[in-house]
Amino acid sequence: MDLSKILSFLLIGTGATFLLSAIITGTRLKNMLPARLRTRWLQIIWLMIFFFCGHLLVAYLLWHDFSFPHLLIAASIFSGGFFSLLLISHIKAYTRTLIEIETKCTTVNKILKLQDSKLHNEISAHSQTEAELKRTNTLFLKDLFEMMVEVLANRDQYTFDHALHVAAISTSIGIRMGLSTEQLEVLELGCLVHDIGKTAIPDDVLLKPDQFDYQDRKIMDYHPLIGAKLISRHIQDDRITDIILKHHERLDGSGYPFGIKGDEIGILPRIVAVADTYDALVSNRPYKTPFSKKKAMEVLRDEAKAGQLDPKVVKAFSKVVGSLKSMAITQKITAGFMKEIELFRSRAYFREPLTDFYNYRYLLSLDDAKLLKKGKIPYDLILIRFPGFDKLQLDIGYAVADQVVDELGGNILQITSSFSEPREYYDGSVMLFKKGLDYLIYSECEEEYCRSNLIGKLTKLLDNTETDWHLLYSVCSQKFDPGTPVVQAICRLFDQTQTQCKTV
Numbered sequence: 001m002d003l004s005k006i007l008s009f010l011l012i013g014t015g016a017t018f019l020l021s022a023i024i025t026g027t028r029l030k031n032m033l034p035a036r037l038r039t040r041w042l043q044i045i046w047l048m049i050f051f052f053c054g055h056l057l058v059a060y061l062l063w064h065d066f067s068f069p070h071l072l073i074a075a076s077i078f079s080g081g082f083f084s085l086l087l088i089s090h091i092k093a094y095t096r097t098l099i100e101i102e103t104k105c106t107t108v109n110k111i112l113k114l115q116d117s118k119l120h121n122e123i124s125a126h127s128q129t130e131a132e133l134k135r136t137n138t139l140f141l142k143d144l145f146e147m148m149v150e151v152l153a154n155r156d157q158y159t160f161d162h163a164l165h166v167a168a169i170s171t172s173i174g175i176r177m178g179l180s181t182e183q184l185e186v187l188e189l190g191c192l193v194h195d196i197g198k199t200a201i202p203d204d205v206l207l208k209p210d211q212f213d214y215q216d217r218k219i220m221d222y223h224p225l226i227g228a229k230l231i232s233r234h235i236q237d238d239r240i241t242d243i244i245l246k247h248h249e250r251l252d253g254s255g256y257p258f259g260i261k262g263d264e265i266g267i268l269p270r271i272v273a274v275a276d277t278y279d280a281l282v283s284n285r286p287y288k289t290p291f292s293k294k295k296a297m298e299v300l301r302d303e304a305k306a307g308q309l310d311p312k313v314v315k316a317f318s319k320v321v322g323s324l325k326s327m328a329i330t331q332k333i334t335a336g337f338m339k340e341i342e343l344f345r346s347r348a349y350f351r352e353p354l355t356d357f358y359n360y361r362y363l364l365s366l367d368d369a370k371l372l373k374k375g376k377i378p379y380d381l382i383l384i385r386f387p388g389f390d391k392l393q394l395d396i397g398y399a400v401a402d403q404v405v406d407e408l409g410g411n412i413l414q415i416t417s418s419f420s421e422p423r424e425y426y427d428g429s430v431m432l433f434k435k436g437l438d439y440l441i442y443s444e445c446e447e448e449y450c451r452s453n454l455i456g457k458l459t460k461l462l463d464n465t466e467t468d469w470h471l472l473y474s475v476c477s478q479k480f481d482p483g484t485p486v487v488q489a490i491c492r493l494f495d496q497t498q499t500q501c502k503t504v
Contacts, residue, residue, distance in 0.1 A: 009059065016059070019052045032099060145192040152199050156206055159195055162279055167191035169275035169317070172324060176316040177271070187268050190243030194272055197227030197244065207349050221256045224248055239268055247272040252307040270310040274300060274317055277309070284368065293321060347427075352434055355406065356413060360433040360440050360490075367486040371425040373444050374486075380451055380479050381486075381493050382441035384412070384462065388472030389437055396469070408465050409439060415457050416441055419450060430454070440490070451479075 026045045030038055153160030170191050174184050198206055205212070205219045212220060228245035235241070246260070246269035253261035255273075265273075281296040291299070297318060304314040350362030366372050372379075386392075386405065393401040413432050420428030421444075429444040441458075445451050455477060462473045476497045480489045 023048050145189050149192050163192050165279040166275045170271050172320045173271050173317050176320050186239050190240040194244050194247050197223035200226045225257050242266050243269050243272050247276055250308040270313050274309055274313045357434040360435040363433055366426050375483050380443040381489050382477045383493050384439040385474045392471050404469050419454050
């Protein structure tokens with residue numbers, strides 16, 4: 001056997017050995033590979049087995065002396081086997097590295113999942129804490145606002161009740177219009193303090209039991225500016241400030257304090273404007289009778305058609321007005337002594353300057369508050385008029401005539417006070433009031449002789465004044481059944497005085 005043939009056998013054997021080693025190693029490596037690569041890998045292994053069979057065939061042909069370039073083929077087989085083994089070895093090393101990396105990745109992934117779970121729990125806890133803080137803050141703001149409104153209530157119970165009514169009405173409208181929970185909370189808070197600026201309005205205007213004149217209205221129109229300035233310094237939510245500042249603005253620019261119009265007025269102030277107007281219409285005030293719900297809704301619709309109120313808000317309110325609870329919604333001032341303060345403030349307000357006389361509207365206010373005992377027993381009204389006062393002024397002068405009537409009034413007050421019995425919530429069972437130049441006496445005398453004695457002494461006093469000063473007078477008295485409204489009684493009494501009678 002020549003040398004070339006021996007060398008060919010060596011090369012073929014070595015190459016076949018390399019290829020066989022690669023096949024064995026590749027077969028073992030198959031289980032280490034990801035499942036998605038195993039099919040392709042098996043195809044490569046079968047291809048190497050095919051070549052290995054070819055190597056054996058070449059060796060067989062070489063052994064039987066077939067004529068072919070056996071040395072070149074043997075060298076190729078050697079090279080192929082060597083590179084196959086080298087490739088498999090590299091793939092094996094790479095696969096191990098890949099497996100180590102995957103193992104580390106799996107470990108890291110578990111750690112990340114654990115940390116993610118912890119982070120999620122922390123975020124959830126933080127969110128719950130944040131929500132709790134927000135809820136607590138909202139409750140704190142609401143308590144603070146209610147406290148501010150109660151401060152206002154210590155000046156005027158009507159304004160306090162009005163704030164509660166407007167909050168309830170506005171919230172009902174907001175729900176109907178689909179406002180979010182957060183918007184409804186802001187709306188309620190804004191309504192509670194929408195009139196907080198009235199704390200700076202003088203009592204002579206705020207508590208006035210009559211229609212406002214030009215100067216009164218000008219002073220009252222400042223209350224949105226005062227309230228907005230007060231709140232904006234301490235509350236960051238501009239929507240609350242807008243409610244306070246703009247709830248008297250109108251879409252056509254006819255409102256106050258700035259006369260803004262249209263889109264310059266947000267949805268929340270528009271809602272409050274409707275609620276505020278409605279409650280003012282249906283509320284009972286000394287200078288007006290309350291509107292019925294139907295009549296108040298007609299007014300709202302007319303103002304919406306005129307371009308003052310938002311038609312959408314008025315329409316939403318019309319859907320819920322029937323389900324509103326009675327306007328008896330109120331919250332009594334907690335301090336027991338506040339009722340006495342309210343009564344004293346009312347008395348002081350109705351007392352005429354520089355005199356001890358009360359304006360007759362004080363009697364109407366006591367009747368509205370249902371404080372008079374006349375609800376259970378009959379009562380008398382006595383009206384004293386002076387038809388000759390103009391002539392007296394011309395005869396003795398205006399100043400002296402006024403002095404005569406004031407002195408006469410003081411003497412009448414002494415007489416009524418002597419017949420009066422104490423009452424818990426007002427001056428007494430017999431009270432004297434002034435109505436222009438006229439004197440009006442309210443008497444709850446429970447015994448008939450009290451009435452006759454009272455009128456007798458009054459007549460004697462008036463006769464003496466007529467003798468001394470030639471001041472003509474008329475006295476009219478009428479007895480009314482228990483529960484008769486004072487307004488109705490006064491009207492009937494004034495009708496009676498048309499006869500200018502002296503006898504009673």
